[in-house]
Amino acid sequence: MSIEIKGVTKRFGDFVALDDVNVSIPTGQLTALLGPSGGGKSTLLRVIAGLETADTGHIEIEGVDATRLSPQKRNVGFVFQHYAAFKHMTVAKNVAFGLEIRKRPKDEITDRVHELLQLVHLEQFAHRLPAQLSGGQRQRMALARALAVEPSVLLLDEPFGALDAKVRKELRDWLRRLHDEVHVTTVFVTHDQEEALEVSDEIVVINEGRVEQVGTPDQLYDEPANDFVMSFLGEVTALDGVAIRPHDIEVSTAPLQDRALEGTVARVLRIGFEVRLTVLTLDGEEVHVQLTRTYAHSLGVREGSTVWLTAAAGATTRPVPVAVPA
Amino acid sequence: MTSSATLTRTAPRPPAELRTARPASTLTRSSGIGLGIAMTWFSLLVLIPLCAVVITASAGGWTAFWTTVTNEQTAYAIRLTVSQAALVTLVNVFMGTLIAWVLVRDRFWGKAFLEILIDIPFALPTIVAGLVLLSLYGRDNPLGADVANMPSSVFLAFLFVTLPFVVRTVQPVLQELDRDVEEAAASLGASRFTTFRRVVLPSLVPAITAGAALSFARGVSEYGSLVLLSGNLPFSTEVTSVRILGSIENDNVAAAASTATVLLVISLSVIVLLDVLQRKVGRRA
Numbered sequence: 143m144s145i146e147i148k149g150v151t152k153r154f155g156d157f158v159a160l161d162d163v164n165v166s167i168p169t170g171q172l173t174a175l176l177g178p179s180g181g182g183k184s185t186l187l188r189v190i191a192g193l194e195t196a197d198t199g200h201i202e203i204e205g206v207d208a209t210r211l212s213p214q215k216r217n218v219g220f221v222f223q224h225y226a227a228f229k230h231m232t233v234a235k236n237v238a239f240g241l242e243i244r245k246r247p248k249d250e251i252t253d254r255v256h257e258l259l260q261l262v263h264l265e266q267f268a269h270r271l272p273a274q275l276s277g278g279q280r281q282r283m284a285l286a287r288a289l290a291v292e293p294s295v296l297l298l299d300e301p302f303g304a305l306d307a308k309v310r311k312e313l314r315d316w317l318r319r320l321h322d323e324v325h326v327t328t329v330f331v332t333h334d335q336e337e338a339l340e341v342s343d344e345i346v347v348i349n350e351g352r353v354e355q356v357g358t359p360d361q362l363y364d365e366p367a368n369d370f371v372m373s374f375l376g377e378v379t380a381l382d383g384v385a386i387r388p389h390d391i392e393v394s395t396a397p398l399q400d401r402a403l404e405g406t407v408a409r410v411l412r413i414g415f416e417v418r419l420t421v422l423t424l425d426g427e428e429v430h431v432q433l434t435r436t437y438a439h440s441l442g443v444r445e446g447s448t449v450w451l452t453a454a455a456g457a458t459t460r461p462v463p464v465a466v467p468a
Numbered sequence: 469m470t471s472s473a474t475l476t477r478t479a480p481r482p483p484a485e486l487r488t489a490r491p492a493s494t495l496t497r498s499s500g501i502g503l504g505i506a507m508t509w510f511s512l513l514v515l516i517p518l519c520a521v522v523i524t525a526s527a528g529g530w531t532a533f534w535t536t537v538t539n540e541q542t543a544y545a546i547r548l549t550v551s552q553a554a555l556v557t558l559v560n561v562f563m564g565t566l567i568a569w570v571l572v573r574d575r576f577w578g579k580a581f582l583e584i585l586i587d588i589p590f591a592l593p594t595i596v597a598g599l600v601l602l603s604l605y606g607r608d609n610p611l612g613a614d615v616a617n618m619p620s621s622v623f624l625a626f627l628f629v630t631l632p633f634v635v636r637t638v639q640p641v642l643q644e645l646d647r648d649v650e651e652a653a654a655s656l657g658a659s660r661f662t663t664f665r666r667v668v669l670p671s672l673v674p675a676i677t678a679g680a681a682l683s684f685a686r687g688v689s690e691y692g693s694l695v696l697l698s699g700n701l702p703f704s705t706e707v708t709s710v711r712i713l714g715s716i717e718n719d720n721v722a723a724a725a726s727t728a729t730v731l732l733v734i735s736l737s738v739i740v741l742l743d744v745l746q747r748k749v750g751r752r753a
Contacts, residue, residue, distance in 0.1 A: 193651050213654045220655040226648035230670040239666075240656035284652075291656060 144169035144327040145190060145295060150199030152185055152351075159185040160196070161351035167295075167344075169204075170325045172318070174332055174342035178374070182351040183331045187297050190329065192216045204294045219288030219326075223300040225280040227272035233283050234259065234268040240291035258286040261320070278309040285317075289324070298330035302337070314341050335375050339363065347371050364458055372460055379430040381451060383461075388432040390457030393419070394450050395441055402450035405429065407443055421449060518732065524725035536726040541702050545711040546727070548622065550734055552707075553687030556626040560683045561676055564634025571635070572642040586636070589629050594692025601625055602696045617699035622707055625694035626687040633686065634679030641675040677746040681739045688735055 145167040152160040159182045167173050175183040188194040190201060192213035200209045208216050228236050234255050241251045259265040262282040264275075272280055281301060288296060301317070302310040318341045321328055332338050338345050339359045347354040347362065347370075355367040366372035372385060379388045382403055397404065405423040412418075417438035419431040429451060433441075443449060453459060495503065525533055536542060571583060589597065603609065605624060606616045615621045645668065653663040691709040698705035706714075708731055715724035 191655055193655070213651070214657045214659065216655070217657075218655055220652060222648045222652060224646065224648060226646060226652040228649060228653075228667055239653070239658070243657045243662065287652075287656070 146202035148200045150196045152196050158351050165346055169327050171343040172321045172328045173344045174338035175346050176338040177348035179333055181349045183348045184299055187299050187331050191218050191220050191297050217294050219293035219296040221284050221288050221298040221301050223303045225284045227280055229272055232269050237286045237290050258290055262286045277305050296326045296328045300331050381429050384459040386453055386459045388430045390454045391431045392452045392454045397450045399452050402452045404450055407445055407447045410445055521725050521728050525729040528722050533726045536723045537730050544703050545706050545708045549708040552622045552626055553684050556687050557680050557684045560634045561680050565638055567635045568638035568642055586632050589631050597693040598696040616697055619705055621697040622694055629693050630683040630686050633683040637675045637679035674746050677742045681742045684738050685735050
């Protein structure tokens with residue numbers, strides 16, 4: 143295990159940011175810390191980097207007790223949401239910073255900076271200032287700067303949070319592929335479950351300062367440990383007293399099964415390939431259903447249609463009804 | 469990361485992002501009128517009076533000008549003024565940055581009070597400042613530090629009136645500075661001193677320079693705060709502004725204008741020099 147977090151608690155005044163957190167982060171993998179804003183995930187990342195000190199508990203990085211080490215001595219690479227570029231230095235100087243601090247020979251620094259700029263595809267921008275780059279380019283520069291010192295772990299704090307949706311999506315694909323090439327243990331913080339599911343090998347769900355669940359994206363989505371994880375990772379609706387994902391509900395226009403629940407389509411909302419139905423059951427229960435455009439079309443459902451709903455075979459359900467996220 | 473040279477071959481290429489070129493002039497009709505008004509205003513208040521001073525100074529020809537400014541008493545006054553203003557500016561660069569740092573980065577009891585206190589030299593009429601300095605550092609003062617009629621009184625008065633300049637120019641810049649940047653430097657292994665020298669200071673240099681230029685210009689022109697304490701002794705504590713007033717009182721307007729022109733040239737060169745210095749330092753790091 144590359145990073146061991148044992149019993150870490152951190153308070154800011156009365157606010158408990160981290161409450162007895164225990165997590166092991168595996169070597170060479172891309173791990174996401176996922177959770178709502180203010181849930182403590184960024185604090186945990188900063189505690190790992192030494193930018194915050196834990197009130198209690200221990201941090202081990204690559205088998206070394208780092209609890210009392212200063213951030214300078216932890217050999218971690220940190221990437222900030224707002225890039226934290228050294229504005230008065232060129233892109234090349236930014237990347238060279240950590241190596242210059244380590245007093246490496248000039249030739250070695252030049253070669254290494256060149257390599258890294260190639261890796262993040264900024265070689266033609268080496269002599270530009272950060273202000274002359276776009277947000278996505280600045281973040282790639284920050285990544286190269288963090289990688290320059292060959293960190294034992296790479297920590298990214300909402301790295302794509304300040305970018306617009308399109309660039310964000312492209313950059314996270316790119317980060318995934320980059321990680322497949324450069325197998326440095328990477329931990330990144332995100333509040334976007336889609337980002338976490340898409341990019342990471344493992345996800346740690348953190349809420350209100352506690353770890354809710356640790357697992358692969360599939361485990362978390364298919365076997366959520368609790369209602370919070372289930373509702374945070376995707377949409378949830380209630381059908382016949384169980385919590386279920388709207389796309390796990392089968393819709394038919396005839397009562398094919400005994401246990402099927404009869405209802406009337408109250409609303410049809412079409413979003414691209416997806417059709418969202420709001421169905422009112424005979425008991426007055428409001429059920430949300432997701433269908434593909436083609437399937438909805440073949441069923442011929444429209445507002446006022448009578449439909450029968452059943453949970454799909456193998457659907458993820460939980461007995462306790464949960465609040466449906468807006 | 470051991471073989472990134474080979475990795476680059478296969479590493480994915482992120483999207484190309486475009487940037488737009490900047491036009492040479494952004495003047496439209498309305499902004500042209502704005503510029504015209506600004507230039508007229510500036511000319512009436514600054515350029516024309518400055519020209520008038522230079523013309524008056526040159527009325528008697530080069531020899532008369534040179535004789536006036538190389539007059540021993542005048543030359544001494546100029547030397548004293550410039551050297552003390554330069555010294556005070558140097559002190560302000562360090563102290564002003566330090567005070568701004570404390571005001572921005574630290575939280576302590578009485579900070580709001582200190583914030584107001586810093587501005588007092590701005591707000592105080594200079595002659596009142598002079599009176600304050602006289603009662604504190606003059607004869608029979610409660611502190612026991614008598615600098616009246618000594619060249620150090622000039623230094624002290626300059627120091628008093630120029631205190632806020634560097635503080636007030638550096639403070640907002642320091643406030644806007646992202647702490648992220650310092651944390652990034654720390655996680656890359658930079659010590660606190662290195663972080664300050666290589667990351668924080670370069671961002672502050674333009675502000676420090678601007679404050680230094682203001683501080684120097686103010687020092688050179690200072691009159692009110694030092695006349696009482698310094699005693700205006702020729703070849704000892706007489707500064708240029710006092711010397712100019714002396715020339716006027718002796719009905720020698722040309723001599724006053726000549727001395728004023730020298731001050732003008734010195735102030736201008738210092739401002740230009742500081743600007744060049746700032747560009748150099750800003751680029752180096």
